[in-house]
Amino acid sequence: MRRYEARWGLLMALPAILGFVVFTVGPMIASLFFSLTEWQIGGEPTFVGVDNYVGLADDELFWKSLGVTTYYTLGAVPLTLVVSFAVAMLLNQKARGLAVWRTIFYLPTLVPAIANVVLWIWIFNPDFGLLNSLLRQAGLPTSQWVYSETTAIPSLIIMSTWGFGNTMVIFLAGLQGVPRHLYEAVSIDGGGPWRRFWHVTLPMMTPTIFYNLVVGVVGTFQVFTQAYVMTEGGPNNSTLFYVYYIFRKAFTESEMGYASALAWVLFMIIMVVTFLMFRNARRWVYYEMAGAR
Amino acid sequence: MTALATPEKTRPRGVAPTAGLRRPRRYGRVLLYAGLLLGAIPTILPFVWLVRSALMADSQMFVAPPEWIPRPFLWSNFGEALTAQPFALYLLNTVIIAVVCVIGTVFTCSVAAFSFSRLRWKGRNVVFAALLSAVMLPYAVTIIPTFVMWERLGAIDTFAPLTVPAWFAGAGGGVFNVFLLRQFFLTIPFELDEAAYIDGASPWRVYWTVVMPLSKPAIVVVTIFTFIGTWNDFLGPLLYLQSEEKYTLSLGLASFQSLFITQWGYLMAASAAMIAPIIALFFFLQRYFIEGVTLTGIKN
Numbered sequence: 001m002r003r004y005e006a007r008w009g010l011l012m013a014l015p016a017i018l019g020f021v022v023f024t025v026g027p028m029i030a031s032l033f034f035s036l037t038e039w040q041i042g043g044e045p046t047f048v049g050v051d052n053y054v055g056l057a058d059d060e061l062f063w064k065s066l067g068v069t070t071y072y073t074l075g076a077v078p079l080t081l082v083v084s085f086a087v088a089m090l091l092n093q094k095a096r097g098l099a100v101w102r103t104i105f106y107l108p109t110l111v112p113a114i115a116n117v118v119l120w121i122w123i124f125n126p127d128f129g130l131l132n133s134l135l136r137q138a139g140l141p142t143s144q145w146v147y148s149e150t151t152a153i154p155s156l157i158i159m160s161t162w163g164f165g166n167t168m169v170i171f172l173a174g175l176q177g178v179p180r181h182l183y184e185a186v187s188i189d190g191g192g193p194w195r196r197f198w199h200v201t202l203p204m205m206t207p208t209i210f211y212n213l214v215v216g217v218v219g220t221f222q223v224f225t226q227a228y229v230m231t232e233g234g235p236n237n238s239t240l241f242y243v244y245y246i247f248r249k250a251f252t253e254s255e256m257g258y259a260s261a262l263a264w265v266l267f268m269i270i271m272v273v274t275f276l277m278f279r280n281a282r283r284w285v286y287y288e289m290a291g292a293r
Numbered sequence: 294m295t296a297l298a299t300p301e302k303t304r305p306r307g308v309a310p311t312a313g314l315r316r317p318r319r320y321g322r323v324l325l326y327a328g329l330l331l332g333a334i335p336t337i338l339p340f341v342w343l344v345r346s347a348l349m350a351d352s353q354m355f356v357a358p359p360e361w362i363p364r365p366f367l368w369s370n371f372g373e374a375l376t377a378q379p380f381a382l383y384l385l386n387t388v389i390i391a392v393v394c395v396i397g398t399v400f401t402c403s404v405a406a407f408s409f410s411r412l413r414w415k416g417r418n419v420v421f422a423a424l425l426s427a428v429m430l431p432y433a434v435t436i437i438p439t440f441v442m443w444e445r446l447g448a449i450d451t452f453a454p455l456t457v458p459a460w461f462a463g464a465g466g467g468v469f470n471v472f473l474l475r476q477f478f479l480t481i482p483f484e485l486d487e488a489a490y491i492d493g494a495s496p497w498r499v500y501w502t503v504v505m506p507l508s509k510p511a512i513v514v515v516t517i518f519t520f521i522g523t524w525n526d527f528l529g530p531l532l533y534l535q536s537e538e539k540y541t542l543s544l545g546l547a548s549f550q551s552l553f554i555t556q557w558g559y560l561m562a563a564s565a566a567m568i569a570p571i572i573a574l575f576f577f578l579q580r581y582f583i584e585g586v587t588l589t590g591i592k593n
Contacts, residue, residue: 002413008496009414016405016424016471019461023439024427030438041441090328103576104333107340110571112525114543115564118550119343122557130342133359162339193321222431225527229547246433251532256437263433270431 035260045257052261062262064237065245066269068153069221072241075157077216081209084164088171089201109165113225120159121146121230146231149238156226156239167212174208175201206285214277221270242266343568347371347561354557367558374559375566378552382538383545390455390541391523397459398470398519399512405462406474407500411486421475424468435465440532454533455526463519470515477511478504513581521571542567 035052037045056062087105095101111119123130124145132142145155182200191199227233227244246266250259341361346354347370348363375381408414409421443454458464462471481504489499505512527543534540540548549563 005412005496006414009408009412009417012404012408012412012496012500013417013420015401015460016462016468017420019401019458019464020424020427020468023458023461023464024430024435027435027438027442028430030441031434034437041444086328087332090325090332093325095325095329099576099579101329101333103572103579105336106575106579107572108336110521110575111568112527112543112546112571114525114527114546114550115567118546118560118564119339122346122561123339123342128355128359130339130359137358162336218429218431222433228531229527229550243431243433250437251440256441260437263431263437267431267434270429274429 039257069242073220084168106165370562374562394459402470410478
């Protein structure tokens with residue numbers, strides 16, 4: 001029975017294992033090798049050692065794209081966390097028409113990236129766009145949005161916050177898992193809604209907040225479509241996102257080796273940042289079953 | 294991970310189940326709906342703007358101050374936008390890719406999840422952990438070699454690079470689905486398997502007749518995630534598809550964007566048409582969706 005079971009087990013896991021080898025491990029090794037070569041697609045790769053990595057230090061656009069991506073991440077992630085947590089708190093109440101409310105708040109997340117870009121180009125239009133029209137009617141100063149170097153990234157942060165739905169759904173799932181007897185205990189002690197939030201909801205939600213934080217940072221580090229379709233990295237490279245720079249190097253300028261080195265640096269940055277977040281998490285993430293782990 | 298503490302277990306006897314979430318007092322209600330409305334307006338506004346622009350003549354779009362009601366309602370924008378480029382063909386291509394991906398992902402991921410949760414074999418947990426590590430890998434690292442691989446195989450400008458990985462448990466980030474399904478399968482009582490095995494059932498039979506029928510919410514979640522992911526994918530088709538008759542909706546819309554930069558009405562109509570099916574799908578399935586996310590305990 002044991003061997004019979006093991007045979008079935010391997011057989012059923014086989015597609016997943018093959019997929020992991022062919023589409024993850026293989027490409028990773030290949031990518032590491034490519035990053036040590038100079039290679040135009042169609043030609044033969046020439047081994048150049050760590051030249052590509054050394055070359056990064058003098059590449060102004062590499063630093064620029066790193067800065068742009070960091071700026072974007074620092075703006076978009078906290079804003080999305082706060083907005084989605086607040087909305088999840090509201091949706092965790094017994095409101096009428098909950099299905100409709102949930103759908104409304106999740107809607108923007110469903111919009112295909114490309115349709116999203118088309119829509120927001122039109123919203124950001126300085127002359128006839130939604131945002132400037134509203135500002136003008138309210139008698140407030142208008143903005144050039146994505147068409148100016150200084151406001152391009154903040155505009156894209158607003159645009160990304162609009163799609164807070166996924167983060168919100170996970171917060172909602174977390175909120176529904178907070179044990180109700182804890183709220184009871186606070187109420188018995190005479191605590192109001194504020195104390196319930198501060199002493200029960202927030203501590204119990206720290207694992208969920210942490211999960212969303214990590215997923216958010218890893219995600220925003222990999223933004224591509226906005227830069228490719230909406231701004232093409234402009235104006236004046238102010239929206240040259242890191243992955244867009246990799247794409248440009250690889251598929252426009254056909255510098256596969258250099259692009260692979262860029263990709264590996266991104267990988268290392270994400271690993272270091274994730275590691276730091278995990279280490280820092282011990283100070284503020286509360287695990288109820290910490291002893292059991 | 295199995296210890297998904299349910300409120301039922303931790304609730305002391307004699308306390309009504311809804312005690313914590315009792316209806317707030319009246320001012321609380323007012324605040325609640327005010328908050329919901331306040332959040333909903335900025336969420337909805339871009340859609341309203343999209344729909345009103347889709348129904349307007351360009352001449353009316355470019356007036357200041359802006360008008361919210363189209364005069365007249367130009368329904369013809371939809372027809373003309375969708376025939377100006379072969380969007381029907383793009384739709385067909387997108388649906389083909391999405392359906393092939395959903396079937397492949399649901400099948401290979403659930404089979405793997407079954408193996409990782411309910412069959413014992415040597416090295417199982419190590420393999421599972423290795424697989425899961427793929428989720429953290431940025432796609433930028435694998436995209437160049439993967440592209441080169443498909444190019445060497447002569448598969449550029451075919452649907453293969455867009456669909457085949459789905460049949461290997463979604464490959465890469467798709468492994469998240471294996472995790473999600475495994476978490477769900479672990480909540481199904483193992484006594485059911487044992488009873489089936491005593492009756493002489495094979496693991497395949499247990500998978501197909503015991504575990505799968507009990508896992509509908511989780512299957513629905515994976516289906517929705519995969520369908521939306523494929524429907525919305527832009528980078529994949531951008532890299533692998535070249536001839537226009539193979540374009541997906543995403544690519545069609547992107548090329549439409551650069552071709553018809555002046556005809557905003559058409560562009561908005563085409564965008565609205567691409568969003569609408571996804572919204573309809575979500576609306577009807579959202580109950581399973583939220584339930585699935587909650588049950589599978591993504592938060593852990």
